[in-house]
Amino acid sequence: MTSETPLCPECDGEVDIPSDAMENELLSCAECGTELEIMNLDPIELELAPEVEEDWGE
Amino acid sequence: MRVALLVTHIRAEEKLILAAFNKRDISPDIILDRELNFDITCGAEQLAPSGSAWREYDLVFERCVSTSRGMYALAILNSWGLRSFNTYETAATCSDKLRTSIAFMKQGIPQPHTRVAFTPDSAMQAIEDVKYPAVLKPVTGSWGRLLARVHNRDSAEAILEHRQTLGDYNHHTYYVQEYVDKPGRDIRAFVVGDRTIAAIYRESNHWITNTARGGLATNCPVTEELDDICVRAADAVGGGILAVDLLEDARGNFVVNEINHTMEFRNSSQPTGVDIAQEVIDFVIGQIGVVA
Structure with a gap:
């Protein structure tokens, strides 16, 4: 994993990536609250998480 | 494996x-x-x-x-x-509140008084049959989305018109339930196979108590009575790894509200002291060699 801190694609804020992060894991930007998806771990690539769809749930 | x-x-x-x-x-x-x-x-x-x-x-x-x-x-x-x-059959039943209600009815599982209608006029009659306040729910959906507690005819007419005009055909199946005047909480119980491994109260000042909507999770003791109704309800929808949502009515009796087949539990292990993920996985591993 590269050491450069990734930026939120929504607000350009720095996003802390947990040490046990996984590809396709969801996380929130601490600065703007946007939900993000980790698309790649090395190097870190973040995308906006997909919008919640009507059939999403438990 | x-x-x-x-x-x-x-x-x-x-x-x-x-x-x-x-x-x-x-x-x-x-x-x-x-x-x-x-x-x-x-x-x-x-x-x-x-x-x-x-x-x-x-x-x-x-x-x-x-x-x-x-x-x-x-x-x-x-x-x-x-x-x-879970299996397709269990998932298909749990993902549809109407099919779940039918499964409960067939197995005698107590549930809120429920009516179903297909037009705004007949839905209005259904709402008045269960009496105000009534609860309107989409037959599919989760996390408490698009639930409506209806207090009078004016609000019923408005909600029905919105559903009919803005919703797709899924929203034209009107699933109407009595409002169960619960004591500021409901119960989420986790059933794994033939055992209720843990349960939480979900407390909220809002009538929708889902933790996804801010409900606070605290431990709910798994009594013999709670275990019995949860396991029977889980069996009614095909069994597996399931989260059973229950309400306590005014007399303190349980009614089963719905069952979730891809349960969320991140907030439930800490208050219950049960490692829900490990219980689930150990059950799954134990089942692999068992004939379905």
């Missing part, structure tokens, strides 16, 4: 599930539902997105947040003879 973990993306629950598998020296292949592309006629010989043939998996563990993707993937995989948790 080969396990496919079918997901929409990785959430806290999936990480806990993976850790629980890893503790038993099993490393599931993570399969994203967005990458599925089934040839229905090719059967389990065709390759999964992981590169392995589907037949190589002893088990598919379905954890999709997308109900439709998860359910139809299970329909296909089960039709090819693959073992899964």
Whole structure:
């Protein structure tokens, strides 16, 4: 994993990536609250998480 | 043992599930539902997105947040003879509140008074039959979305008009329930096979108590009575790994509200002291050798 801190694609804020992060894991930007998806771990690539769809749930 | 973990993306629950598998020296292949592309006629010989043939998996563990993707993937995989948790039949029943109500009715599981109608006029009659306040729910949906507590005819007319005008056909099946005047909380119980392993109260000042909507989770003791009704309710929808939502009515009796087949539990292990993910995975592993 590269050491450069990734930026939120929504607000350009720095996003802390947990040490046990996984590809396709969801996380929130601490600065703007946007939900993000980790698309790649090395190097870190973040995308906006997909919008919640009507059939999403438990 | 080969396990496919079918997901929409990785959430806290999936990480806990993976850790629980890893503790038993099993490393599931993570399969994203967005990458599925089934040839229905090719059967389990065709390759999964992981590169392995589907037949190589002893088990598919379905954890999709997308109900439709998860359910139809299970329909296909089960039709090819693959073992899964939960099964397509269980998922299809749980993902539809009306089918769940029918399953409860057939097995005598207590549930809120429920009526179903298909037009705004007949839905208005259904609402007045169950009396105000009534609760209108979409037959599919989760996390407390689009639930409406209806206090009078004016608000009923407005909600029905909105549903009929703005909603697609799914919203034109009007599922109407009596409002159960619960004591500021409901109960979420976790059933694994034939056992209720843990339960939480979900407390909220709002009438919708889902933890996804801010409900506070505290431990709920699993009494013999609670275990009995939860296991019977889970069996009614086909059984498996299920979260049973119950309400306590004014007399303190349980009524079963709904059952969730891809349960969220990240906030429930801490208050209950039960390692829900490990309980689930140990059950799943124990079932692999058992004839379905």
